[in-house]
Every structure is written in C-alpha cells, then in structure tokens.
Amino acid sequence: MLKKIDFTALSKKETNAAKRIRLLALAHYSEGMNKAQIARTLKVSRASVNKWVAAFLDKGIDGLDAKSPPGRPASLSSEQIKKLSRYIEYHSRSDVGGRLTGADIQAWISSHLNVDYKMSNIYRLLHQWGFSWISSRSKHPKQSxxxxxxxxxxxxxxxxxxxxxxxxxxxxxxxxxxxxxxxxxxxxxLWARTGSRPRAxxxxxxxxxxxxxxxxxxxxxxxxxxxxxxxxxxxxxxxxxxxxxxxxxxxxxxxxxxxxxxxxxxxxxxxxxxxxxxxxxxxxxxxxxxxxxxxxxxxxxxxxxxxxxxxxxxxxxxxxxxxxxxxxxxxxxxxxxxxxxx
Known part of the structure; x- marks a missing residue:
C-alpha cells in the first residue's frame, strides 16, 4: 500500500506545514527508513512518527489531517444561551424602554447564570449569537x-x-x-479622514x-x-x-x-x-x-x-x-x- 503512493509529490502540493511533515515521514518510511532514522531526519519524536504511520494504516491519507484542538468548553450551555437571548430580545422590543448595554448583559449573566465574563468577551459572544449594536426607530407610546x-x-x-x-x-x-x-x-x-473630527x-x-x-x-x-x-x-x-x-x-x-x-x-x-x-x-x-x-x-x-x-x-x-x-x-x-x- 505504501509503495503505491508518491508521498513526496503529495508533500510538495500540501499547504499545511504539519501535514507536510507527516507526508515526508511516510515518504521516508515507504523508502525503507526505520522510525528512529525518520525521527532524526525530520527532527521530531519517534512517538510522533509511530502515531503518523499508525494513523495512515488505519485511515489512509485522511488520518494525517491536523486535528483542531477542542478548546475550552463553553461556559454557557445551549439552554442558558437561549434564556439569555430571550432576555435580550424582550428588552429590545419592550414598550417601557429596552436599551441594554454590554454592562447590563454582563451583570445579568453573572447574577442569573452564575458565569463571569470580561466585557470584551461579552461583545464577542453577542456578535456570535447574532446580536448587533444597531440604531432603533422611534415609536410613540400611544401607537396601535x-x-x-x-x-x-x-x-x-x-x-x-x-x-x-x-x-x-x-x-x-x-x-x-x-x-x-x-x-x-x-x-x-459626512466623508472625512479617518480619525479626524470634522465640524459642521x-x-x-x-x-x-x-x-x-x-x-x-x-x-x-x-x-x-x-x-x-x-x-x-x-x-x-x-x-x-x-x-x-x-x-x-x-x-x-x-x-x-x-x-x-x-x-x-x-x-x-x-x-x-x-x-x-x-x-x-x-x-x-x-x-x-x-x-x-x-x-x-x-x-x-x-x-x-x-x-x-x-x-x-x-x-x-x-x-x-x-x-x-x-x-x-x-x-x-x-x-x-x-x-x-x-
């Protein structure tokens, strides 16, 4: 199976640096190098070479793809996010005033969901959840x-x-x-130079x-x-x-x-x-x-x-x-x- 694949040619076309190293390791392995020699040649650990060869034998070329790190788990569950979204949408439509600031939302999350976020993360998450800081339209309180x-x-x-x-x-x-x-x-x-404060x-x-x-x-x-x-x-x-x-x-x-x-x-x-x-x-x-x-x-x-x-x-x-x-x-x-x- 290894002899039938030109790993060297594949490595030259590969744009991902991590996967390119793995393809080169397989190229050397298919040419008869042992894993210790491959590790010294590519300046990687022997354990990594063992893992790459095993991944290829198990899943083929796809086994060499880089795996995205899972990252930190979300602090809010999907149900909590829905609850927060309903709270924001309710206030955005409230007839008695609905101007929530980032600080208001930060305080509500802390007091109702027991999660503390930095303000910069509040804004990032609001955009991620589909909210924007937009201009509202006026409405008379007696409007029907x-x-x-x-x-x-x-x-x-x-x-x-x-x-x-x-x-x-x-x-x-x-x-x-x-x-x-x-x-x-x-x-x-009006259009003006970025950073300027034109006066009319x-x-x-x-x-x-x-x-x-x-x-x-x-x-x-x-x-x-x-x-x-x-x-x-x-x-x-x-x-x-x-x-x-x-x-x-x-x-x-x-x-x-x-x-x-x-x-x-x-x-x-x-x-x-x-x-x-x-x-x-x-x-x-x-x-x-x-x-x-x-x-x-x-x-x-x-x-x-x-x-x-x-x-x-x-x-x-x-x-x-x-x-x-x-x-x-x-x-x-x-x-x-x-x-x-x-």
Missing part, C-alpha cells in the same frame, strides 16, 4: 399596531371612499406630507420654509409646494396641484396624517380627490418621511442659509434633484400594502 395592520387593508378603505362605479385600477394612491427646513438646520454624517456649522437664526410634498409610488409622479407657513390655504393649493395632475376619469386617494390643516373642507372643490388619514402616531406608514430624510442627508444638511429666499432655492433644488430620477422615487416610496390589485 392593530390600527396600523387594519389600515394596511387599503383596498377596503379605498372602496369605501370612492364612487361605486369607479374600478380600483382607475384609482391613484398618493402619499402627502410637509416638513420644515431652515436655518436651525440638521447636521449629518449650525445656525442660530430662525428663518424657515415649509415644503409640501406628494408622491404617487405607482407612477413616480410628484408634486411640491414651498410656503412660509402651513395652513388650510396652503394645503388647498397643494391639493389643487394633485387634482390637476390626475388624469380625466381617474381618482386620487391622498394618504396623509391627522395634522390640523388636513381637513375635508380643503378637498371639497376637487371632485377627483379623496382624503385618507393615517392611524394616529404612525409616521412610519408614510414614505414621504423617507423623502425628507433623503433631502436632508443628500442636499440640505451641514449648510447655512442667508435667509428665506435662500432656503426656498435650496429646497427647490433638493426636491428637483430627488424627483428627476423616477426610479429612485418609486423605489423609495413603494409599499407593498399600498398597491391596489384592481
């Missing part, structure tokens, strides 16, 4: 998940709003919102403009209006834009929050618009919120404005930059639950 799920049954709400003779495939869903931009501006992340100017003046924005995710169509204030008159002008954009024979259902100027009397003069209010405390259902984030991050943060006209110009440029890419509008604002099947 059930109300949100009911609202997502959008076809039922649309059917109730629209005339019975109008098929769903003649209805356009729009999302509408407004945001304030101005001299009390936001700062955001933050003004202390109080000039603002209000951007009314509306998006139809199905088509990528958009409408916007910039005003120095928010009220019913401004809202009516914005709805007039959407009404004029809606093609003859179609109906626009405009989804918006419950702001004080979002009232039914603002749409009474438009026979091709219906208003649908979001559940209370549910801004995350409105994709225009993501549009505001995009505008701030990509065009409006980390800068100063000389006055109202400068703010208007900057908001106009930012909005036009966003909407010129229809694919971007559709991608950012499409929600599966807001698509009508017709």
């Amino acid at each position: 998940q059930n109300a949100q799920e009911e609202f997502k049954k959008l076809e039922i709400n649309v059917i109730k709003l629209c005339p019975g003779h109008l098929p769903l495939n003649n209805v356009d869903i729009w999302f509408q919102d407004e945001a304030r931009f101005g001299q009390q501006n936001t700062t955001s992340r 100017v933050k003004q202390q003046q109080f000039e603002y403009a209000y951007l009314f924005g509306a998006v139809c995710p199905a088509t990528g169509e958009t409408e916007a209006l910039i005003t120095p204030w928010v009220n019913k008159d401004a809202m009516t002008l914005h709805l007039k834009q959407i009404s004029e954009r809606t093609k003859p024979g179609r109906m626009a259902v405009v989804i918006m929050d419950g702001a004080g100027w979002h009232t039914e009397d603002t749409i009474q003069q438009f026979d091709n618009i219906r208003m649908l209010k979001l559940p209370p405390y549910s801004p995350e259902l409105n994709p225009v919120e993501q549009v505001w984030s995009w505008l701030r991050q990509n065009a409006l943060s980390n800068r100063i404005f000389e006055g109202y006209e400068d703010i208007v110009d900057a908001c106009s440029d930012a909005w036009n930059t966003f909407v010129k890419d229809t694919h971007r509008v559709i991608s950012l604002c499409t929600r599966k639950w807001a698509q009508l099947n017709g």
